[in-house]
Amino acid sequence: MYRVFYCLTVEHDLRLVAVAALLCVVSALGAVATARRAIDVPAARRTAWLLVAGFVTGVGVWGTHFVSMLAYEAPFPVQYHLAGTVGSLGVAVFVISCGWTLAVRGRNVLTAPAGGALIGAGIATMHFMGIDAMDVGAAMQWDAGLVVAAIVLAMQFAAGAAMVMTRFPSRRGLFGAATLLTLGVVSLHFIAMGALTLVPSSAAAAVDAGLVATASAGSLKLLAVTVALAVVLVVGIGLFAAVLDQHLGARRRAEMLRMRTLADATFEGIAVVRDGVMQDMNSRFCELLQLNREDLVNMPINKLILEGDLPPAGSEDAVAAKCYLRRRDGTALSVQVRRRSMVFGQDPSDVFAFRDVSAEEHARARMTHLAHHDTLTGLPNRLKFRESLEAALQQAWQTDTMVGLICFDLDRFKEVNDVHGHAVGDDLLKAVADRMLDALPGTAIAARLSGDEFAVVLPDVADRNDAVAIAQRVVNSVGSPLTVGSLHLKVSASGGVTIFPLDGEDSDRLMNQADLALYRAKGLGRNQVCDFDPKLGQMMQERRLLETDLAMAIEDELLDLNFQPQARLGDGRIVGYEALVRWNDERRGPVPPSEFVQVAEETGLILKMGSWVLRAACREAVNWPESCRVAVNVSPAQFRQGNLVMSVQSALDASGLAPERLEIEITEGVLIDDEERALNVLRALKSLGVGLAIDDFGTGYSSLSYLRAFPFDKIKIDRSFMTGLHLDREAQIIVQATIDLARELGIRVVVEGVEDFEELEALGHQPDLVLQGYLLSRPLTRGQIAGFADQSDPLRQQIVECISGAARHRKKA
Template sequence: MFSRSTIRATVDNLQAVLNAMPLPVIMKDRSHRVVVANDAACTFFGTPREALLGSLDEQLPEDQRAVFWKVDNQVFETGEPNENEEVVTDAKGDVHVIVTRKRLVELDTNDGREPFILAILSDVTKIREAEARAAYLAEHDPLTGLSNRNRLTDTLAEAVAASGRSQTKVGLLLLDLDGFKQVNDRYGHVAGDELLRVVARRLSGHVRSGDTVSRIGGDEFCVVQVGVQQPAGAFALAKRLIRAFEEPVLVGQTRVSVSASIGIALFPDDASGMDELYNNADMALYAVKRSGGGSYLRFDHFPEGQVWPEWDVEKELRAAITHGDISLAYQPLCDGMDSVVVGYEALARWTHPERGEISPDVFIPVAERTGIIRRLGAWIVERACRDAAMWPDHVRVSVNVSSTQLEDGHMAGTVRHALDVSGLAPRRLELEIKESALIGATEMVAQTFSQLKEIGVLLALDDFGAGTSSISSIQRMPFDRIKIDRSFVSNLDSDARSVAIIRAILAIGKELDLSVTAAGVEHESQRIALRHMGCPELQGFLLGRPEPLSRVNERAEQANEGKEAT
């Protein structure tokens, strides 16, 4: 190459080329002496070139030097290239994870042709730290640090499998806080989050080292108990956990009181598999809640004559849909810069004639398990589209969609019908999908996504950042928007990591041309911080709580009157 070029093949020119390379490059002889080093290598090791040349890796700790030399010898002996990930301490004492690519080259020397190793170092520390953080978040609840639902699934599967081999029993305790909603409503979500952290610590302090405590969503926790006599072990633990909440919890300067309801199921006594075990514990928990809470109940010890709770809810939910007891409330979505309303999220509400307001946490899971969600979901989409058609053209409506709806093959048809009968433009309808709904997604889900994109509706990934595979989800599916999980926003004032994560998500959104919404904004300081970060859209109690359609329309009329007056 040099012989055909005007460039002279000199040592200085070669050094200049190497110095232009941003990655550290060194060359070593058979005795491990450094014979060539570029500027980046000198900077990385904090050693002047004069001192680095001829050195025997003295700049490295002895144990790290041994690893380097072992790989060097392997390349010298085999002649094969090597790529190895190593831990290196730099000149400042900071630990780095580097990928070192080594290749054998033979060069003419004064003593004849000699072998040398050419090594190029790539610092992947930040990448590995990000991967470690992602792996941690994939299995842990960011608010409490407990195992999350995904890790619970693995833990429970392992416990059930081990139980079958050892002929032991597994206890599953589902725990729900009584009074948590009142704390949230009265003192705000920041206080609610602090309460959940205290609850997590109390639960962890009352279980054995072999038990696993998980937060599986909202104010619901779970304990997997192994290695004890059952059912005595589960009953004893349930009593301890209930007593743990007899003492009020200090949240800020306020003492709040909550109690616990616990549903218990045992494997293999109460279930033949993991899913059945969880569902049966859930049934038991629901029965405790209906009886007033503050107690525990095992799945096969329901009071005589009590009807299975899921069937009660299913029957009454079907009647509610028929009789018009289901309604929609709308929570505003606001521009991040000026807080102007740009959309509303439609939220299902059930007002029971005898029991009053029924939480969506109660009836939505039942609707999904029993198939009612198809009928309920179709009604919600159509009602939301009809309501949104009355709003200004720049205001969209967002509707939550479950995994069951995505998999049944009818979602696209449901959306087309709703748009046709309402006259709403497709780009004004946004469908929100939680990341958990994409876990184990089938080909039908991918096909549904494709059909929805053909229609022209928008797709949003909810709870972004808190699941197991947020990045892969936006890579695999054609999302238009990501919603930052509220756990990061709630910790914005006190956790530098949450700030960093939000900045990273905003950067991802910008690079991938995805809109970003931050959920759970409850304080002015959070709104200001998100605005300074350039977050395009905000949602939370600070900007507006869910309201009935009449109030939404009333606000719109007031806004129009204000514009006309000016």
């Protein structure tokens, strides 16, 4: 160490040493900065920056070494061989460039220190080649230990500098690496120079050399400053280039980050493709495929295509193509693709924009499904069924086969809705649909047309008997008891069958024929299957004609009213009449009310007909004795759809009839659908002053609860309880209990359907009851009412004596 210290302090010009030290620091900073830039730039530019780093480092170290050698004050004149000196620079640049390349491009953790050690070896090589290029006119003797120490320290410090430079990109890491490289250069020079001893070879040579040295001492100092300035210029240019490129790179990165942020912010997946290989993509594209960017870069884009094709080149303005991409989990993603050509990274590329349309396709498929299927049961709806029927008929034409068409309808489904609510009705329809599908063959197409109406197409059916057997199997399956929630229900279905081409060839005609067969099945008692009979067409034609004629009769007021008397049993006094509508058609003659009233209810004509009955009954009743009331039955359709309160008020105002002389009769059906609305309507009628009666009492489901909830003045016990009353003890008990309950509630009672004295006697002594039935009188025409009181007086007295005798008989018993 003394020899090294002596070499530094005594054998060197300290002023030039200071210049060399400053030059070494600047050169180290430039070397590390340019090498670091080679790491940060893209791979395509890395080689150029590695060459710059090697050149800057080699020139800087060579300049530091050359100035340091000029600072060395040898005891003999010193001359430098140009070839050797310049050759040492070339070797330094080459070896150091290789070292930086190994340190920067290496993939292993040991490549950075190995590359740094190679840099140190290049510096050492350059140093000893430069000394060898010196001509001092003396022999050089070396201390081997110091030489090895110099080389080892140079390689260690350079290896440390490379490690710090590659692992710590911060400014602190940059200065640390430059410091270590500076220490490596300084330690190499001064330890190596301390290991050198010059031994004179001859006196003459020494004199000549001294003359050269003495003569060129000032020139050597000038040369040192010149070399230093040149090296500083070269290193400065390299350092400035590195800083400038770093600044420009930061701007480029900021711009790229901004562009990537914009690309990532889009709702579309974007991929940049060159020669069919993906170069880059945004995060949305990665999200769509559930893959990382590393997984997609350098992957052929066709590898992602499951189905369909990408747009061809030059299709920027064309309609977007559609294809399916493979996701990480193997599922297909439906996308819409557009393509555009552009320059990316100075190379022509294609940009593909992928828009996820799977949600749109799902929504479109859902809408299509809803447009063609019933939302409740999932079966095809009427539109889809007609398409399926047309397709089946077309196929049958081509294959010369038969097609069966079946229409089904649930029996008394409305009662389930009325009693248990629409939610239970919906569950029942779903259960019926499931049973229907289980009972049908696999080729059958079942659909729900509306409400409780279903239809089935049977392609390639064997014959009519086969279709009827299938329909009967469905009816039997539906008719089995089923459970809906906590309810145990028993429903039935009816079916109508028609066959293509035996019964017809047109789909509309076949549907009409199946409906006719279904109508016939219901008319035969329900829970049956009927096939089409040509006679049914005539029946339906007559039905349609009946509807037309009834509409004209209502419009022209060609209907009539009959009135059935009501008398009090206690004194036989006539208290009122019930208005009954009749129709005497010119062509048909008298049409039964059970026939035309049902048609009116099914077609909606009941609203006009009911309004006319109400007005006509009030006009007729205004001419009766004031003690007589008129009762008018209101249909459920009038109650639900018509403005009943306004119609009643209008009829009263137009006729001048006192409101208390009008009695509105309703059945339980108008109360079941919406009790709250029904209560509001009944209260409004009650506020007009009219009486309210519940008709057919005892045949519904909740009659007793209605007596408590609704403001009725009268109940009419259904005729089904009165027929054969004297023979049915249970019926007598029910009737008597009903009468007693009504009395306790202050409600009057009318007994309907009494046809003989035996049934009357079975009632016992009930003087406050009102009698209505054939025993008293059949319905009267308007002209018969005026003389009815006198003509019926003997009969009414006989009725009074009958119940009085029944009372005496019971007392004796």
